[in-house]
Amino acid sequence: MPELPEVETIVRELREQVLGETILKVDVRLDKIVRTGARKLPGILEGACIEAVERRGKFIVFSLSGDRYLVVHLKMTGQFLWSLEPNQWPRHVHLKIRFSSGRILLFRDMRQFGRILGLTGADYRSWLVEENLGPDPLELPCAEWCRRLAARRGRIKALLLNQRFLSGMGNIYTDEALHAAGIHPLCPADRLSGRQARRLHQAICSILTEAIHLRGSTTRDYVGLTGVGGEYQGSHQVYGKTGQNCPKCGRPIQKIVAAGRGTHFCPGCQPEP
DNA sequence: CCGGTCACCTGAGTGC
DNA sequence: TGCACTCAGGTGACCG
Numbered sequence: 001m002p003e004l005p006e007v008e009t010i011v012r013e014l015r016e017q018v019l020g021e022t023i024l025k026v027d028v029r030l031d032k033i034v035r036t037g038a039r040k041l042p043g044i045l046e047g048a049c050i051e052a053v054e055r056r057g058k059f060i061v062f063s064l065s066g067d068r069y070l071v072v073h074l075k076m077t078g079q080f081l082w083s084l085e086p087n088q089w090p091r092h093v094h095l096k097i098r099f100s101s102g103r104i105l106l107f108r109d110m111r112q113f114g115r116i117l118g119l120t121g122a123d124y125r126s127w128l129v130e131e132n133l134g135p136d137p138l139e140l141p142c143a144e145w146c147r148r149l150a151a152r153r154g155r156i157k158a159l160l161l162n163q164r165f166l167s168g169m170g171n172i173y174t175d176e177a178l179h180a181a182g183i184h185p186l187c188p189a190d191r192l193s194g195r196q197a198r199r200l201h202q203a204i205c206s207i208l209t210e211a212i213h214l215r216g217s218t219t220r221d222y223v224g225l226t227g228v229g230g231e232y233q234g235s236h237q238v239y240g241k242t243g244q245n246c247p248k249c250g251r252p253i254q255k256i257v258a259a260g261r262g263t264h265f266c267p268g269c270q271p272e273p
Numbered sequence: 274c275c276g277g278t279c280a281c282c283t284g285a286g287t288g289c
Numbered sequence: 290t291g292c293a294c295t296c297a298g299g300t301g302a303c304c305g
Contacts, residue, residue: 074299077283092283113281216298221297261299262297280301285295289294
């Protein structure tokens with residue numbers, strides 16, 4: 001479910017609540033979600049103190065004392081929540097972490113696509129190298145963005161979704177950014193003019209910033225740590241608006257498949273490449 | 274390097 | 290009501 005703004009929101013909420021907590025007990029209820037081995041996870045995490053929580057693209061990274069790391073990818077439907085009353089848990093809770101304060105953090109994931117890794121320092125650093133994540137869009141200077149873009153021949157939508165090119169963008173914000181910049185999703189990256197490339201950079205940054213401000217988009221099941229959804233869906237111009245009139249030019253929003261994903265765009269504002 | 278398809282899962286919505 | 294079918298915020302493997 002979550003893209004950069006939703007993951008950023010969750011990370012900020014986690015940071016407020018779990019920094020300084022010591023992990024006492026880890027209980028894995030669905031082994032396959034732990035990519036580094038469900039059996040080994042408690043040994044890596046238990047006894048460690050949470051020193052930092054950060055976002056790397058769409059990954060959540062908990063840095064723990066003793067050079068240990070808990071890495072989580074929420075994929076489509078992963079979420080964190082605080083334990084409710086005992087025996088009142090929702091369905092699909094796959095991991096339970098009990099802290100020294102007595103609170104219990106749950107990881108829940110209806111579709112079971114989410115992934116969890118427990119790593120010691122050397123393994124964490126080699127994992128980072130393997131992932132080879134592209135730059136975070138909010139930390140990428142426009143000039144470097146333009147250089148990276150001009151070196152690619154793929155279609156712009158696929159490129160924006162490629163986490164090794166740029167980390168954090170997903171289907172919603174890609175469609176919104178391309179619409180704001182007036183660029184067709186199938187346009188080859190190296191055919192964008194300098195002006196288009198700069199407009200796209202600006203659109204991505206402003207849309208992501210505003211979406212973070214509104215705690216992300218809730219269209220189905222996304223909720224933050226407190227169970228509250230985001231508000232940015234009210235600002236969507238094209239995503240999920242098939243057939244509705246474009247707010248900019250009035251023509252009906254079209255939906256096609258690009259990069260294997262449902263793709264929304266305005267044929268008036270985003271002309272064929 | 275690039276694009277397309279499928280696989281991984283559960284559940285909501287739609288249409289008959 | 291029920292059933293079949295499509296689609297969903299992500300990504301990785303595999304193939305041409």
